[in-house]
Amino acid sequence: MRKQLTVITALVISFASVHAQDATIEKIREQGLTQSKVMEYAFRLTDANDSRLTNSPGYFRAANWAKNELTKLGLVNAALEPWGDFGKGWDLKKSYIAMTTPYYRPLIGFPKTWTKGTGGLKNAEIIVIKAADSAALEAYKGKLKGKIIMLHRTDTLKPTYKPDAERWSDEDLSKMAAAKMDTSRRRGGPSRNVVGSMPITTRIRKLAEAEGAIAQLS
Structure with missing residues (x-):
């Protein structure tokens, strides 16, 4: 009888854990599908602040925007960390x-x-x-x-009559998914x-x- 109770208790705990995980995953999905700000963040970091070459004005505009945005989201101690002497920037x-x-x-x-x-x-x-x-x-x-x-x-x-962009078909995507990585060791280097x-x-x-x-x- 004691063994049966132990098994039942373990099953209840296991189901509760799975339910909690499902709820967490669903919350993440909800945020990603309906509350996503990926495109807004990408726009702010790129087009809105120009190129982000090291030490350039565009880099510091984007970096400071990211720092301020992290602070708005509730993160504490968001800061730009120096990583060493680089020299002059370029713009x-x-x-x-x-x-x-x-x-x-x-x-x-x-x-x-x-x-x-x-x-x-x-x-x-x-x-x-x-x-x-x-x-x-x-x-x-x-x-x-x-x-x-x-x-x-x-x-x-040479002239080309193909469109600059093509949409991959389901067959193309399936081939990409099934592709195997070449694990053979090759010595790299320019051609x-x-x-x-x-x-x-x-x-x-x-x-x-x-x-x-x-x-x-x-």
């Missing part, structure tokens, strides 16, 4: 590129992060560098001062093409800087 104030001859045409382009400014509007000749090695690069020495540099490219843009192109592009950049080129378009 884009204004960027403008246009072709002026043989006719005017505005160009779409953005400076890479951490690049120097031009110190105002510059009008300069374009010079296209066709150099696959150091020997070919020698021909451009003494010709880059005050110029805008472009690298010669051999690839071409042969990348390794081969890095030295010459680095030498071109250093030559352009040394000779006083205005900018390099990539």
Whole structure:
């Protein structure tokens, strides 16, 4: 009789625990499905505060917004924690590129992060560098001062008639879910093409800087 009572008591406790878990899970589901603020938070952290490059004004706007929002939610001691010396930040104030001859045409382009400014509007000749090695690069020495540099490219843009975005079908999603991870050990590293192109592009950049080129378009 005592064993039966023990089993019944254990079952009652087990059912009560499961019921409590179900209630908690349901509350989490309710919050996620009807009270979610994911899109609002994503908007505030990204579009509303701009890019969040380390030490940039956009980063501090987003970080301070997150800190203040955590405080509003009831968390205590929300603060921005320093993690060490980083140096100066970087922020884009204004960027403008246009072709002026043989006719005017505005160009779409953005400076890479951490690049120097031009110190105002510059009008300069374009010079296209066709150099696959150091020997070919020698021909451009003494010709880059005050110029805008472009690298010669051999690839071409091919037309496409497919939409930029496609919705995955149920079959596609099932294949993704059933995919198995490759656990074989491979030695990582850049491809042969990348390794081969890095030295010459680095030498071109250093030559352009040394000779006083205005900018390099990539």
